[in-house]
Amino acid sequence: MRITIQFSSLFRILAGVEREVLDVAEGTTIDRLSSILVQKYQNLSLESGKTYFMINGQISTRKQVLAEGDQVRIFQLLAGG
């Protein structure tokens, strides 16, 4: 199953890539995707309490199961300025 990952803001800098298409197994959850990405990108720390995964424009939970064609945005939010 093919999904698109979009690294936003800080994660784009840390991952060194903006977008990539991944093949993942059916039934893959956000939690599993997170593990895959952390393994692939050494600079990424996708802390569960502080990392947003947005699937097709909606904020998702770690338990959410991905579907074919999903667009997943990953980002962290920081305050100030």
Added chain:
Amino acid sequence: MNGYCGKMLFVDLTKGSHEVLALTEETAKQYIGGYGIGAKVLFEKMKPGSDALGPDNIVGFTTGPLTGTGALLSGRYTIVCKSPVTGGWNDANSGGYFGPELKKAGFDAVFVQGASETPVYVWINDGEVEIKDAAHLWGKDILETEAALKGELEENRLRAAMIGPAGEKLSLIAAVINDGHRAAGRGGCGAVMGSKKLKAVVVRGTGNVPVADPEKLKAVNQDILDTIKTGPAAEIAGAFSTFGTTIFTAASAISGDSPVKNWEGIGLVDYGEETGKNFEGPVMDAKYRVKKYACANCPLGCGAIYDVNDGKWPVGETGRPEYETSAAFGCLMLNDNIEALLKCNHICNIYGLDTISAGATVTWAIECYENGILSKGDTGGIELTWGNAEAIVQATQEMADQSTEFGKLLALGSAGATEKIGKGTEYLVTVKGIELPMHDPRLGPGFARTYAIDPTPARHVKGGLGIQHMQTPDPSKYNAEGSGEPDLRATAAQEIINTTGLCLFKDFTGVQNIAWKLMPPVTGWDFGEEEEMNAGLRIYNMRHAFNLREGMKPADFQLPKRSVGEPPQTEGPLQGVTVDHKGFIRNFFKAIEWDETTGKPSRSSLEKLGGMEDVIKSLDL
């Protein structure tokens, strides 16, 4: 007293006199510094009911005990006064170098009361104080003023907290600017200086602030540096150090953290991730950055200096816009033009306007124009539509220089403008007249309580659960149950951070409990948990008492419905979200022991805190 000069300067512009009063250790321990000591002094010395733009208002320039001691990340100073917008307590803080220089010049704080008949500035040079004529500076912008001061005082190393033409003309969204582009922006403190004909407070100091244990301080500083470089948050610290607060503009815009289209839009639908990305450091820096900028004693150095020398609005050297500015002059008004953002930021800096309120006010005007509340006749011909870059720049320029009737209207801020024209209330996003900052309570529900109930309303830099909530995707954050105690603890802790002189961005170092790593070697004090909590709550209650004494009640601080999802959005990441703001507020009132109707603290809670006898008596508790 270590960490302090032990001296506060009081200047009376009506009399043209000044005196130096001692800051006692007892007061310092109870109120720490910054707006803590500021609130204590203003509560004691200002008459209730004073006109915020009259001579009885007192404007204070205050520092914390860490400021000027060499403690890292402690370069902040805080302006305090009665706000001409809310009619209540106001504080606004800024980085740069002014605060540390004031300490080195010999004072923990400067309070200015009275009003001069002609423009003046206060010159503090290593403990010597002079009130000097500023007639020749009146009308000059911030950069011109600073250059003129350096020339006539023959001192290139001076630091100045100044107003520009916006403050001189009493714009209610006027800021105080130091170091060219650092702003104590909020609440109209620039107008308060303008009302006193006070163009600037100028400082130069070569003294040392006493420190309890210099070797230990050096060691703590080194630990902080090591953690920044090699700690668990090193990657984030590095990126933040390079790109500053503009590192998350796009993520904020698409997530619902940044308000879009005056709090009614949806980032991905109305603005787009690409647009947000263009307003981020990596894109803007590639074209404009000429050097890094760091505030005093800051190893992160999250600022940058740009050179904008081409395009439609070349402005030359200028500070990189911060996140709040990029959002207020970006997604909030659907502006996708970087050059317009840079120009508006520069206008605000040199004329002395708060970029949050300025952006929000132009946005309010856009929505009024789009809905027929303001006509082309009202705007002087400006086609003030969503995202119209030329119109946005023109409106911002006129708001800053007040060269037109429309500019004069906008200079009142959105709430003031609404009051003046008697229309447009439905498009206001303010609490007690102050425009909300660029973090949406629908994503960080704790912000709702902070924006509404903090004695300085509508601030993202005040304590509570907002930042914690905004940072987590966990939907349990929307449940207000049990929020009172953690909200109270977070609030008290932030009061300590803010009043020691630390920067909010200490979080990017990855160092835990940084205030109490630095405070013991600087001051020799090591507060326990209870003493820290009490100090934080004492400061919070003192600011609140100032408002109560002005006759304010909790019902006066209403959140705009858009900011809490009433009604909720029907699509996008905030779809269906309505914040239980009443629940968060109710729980906080219970935890802090304030009456929900009158706002009055319980006598026993203040007695427990200690040091609040004047409040108990004044409020008849």
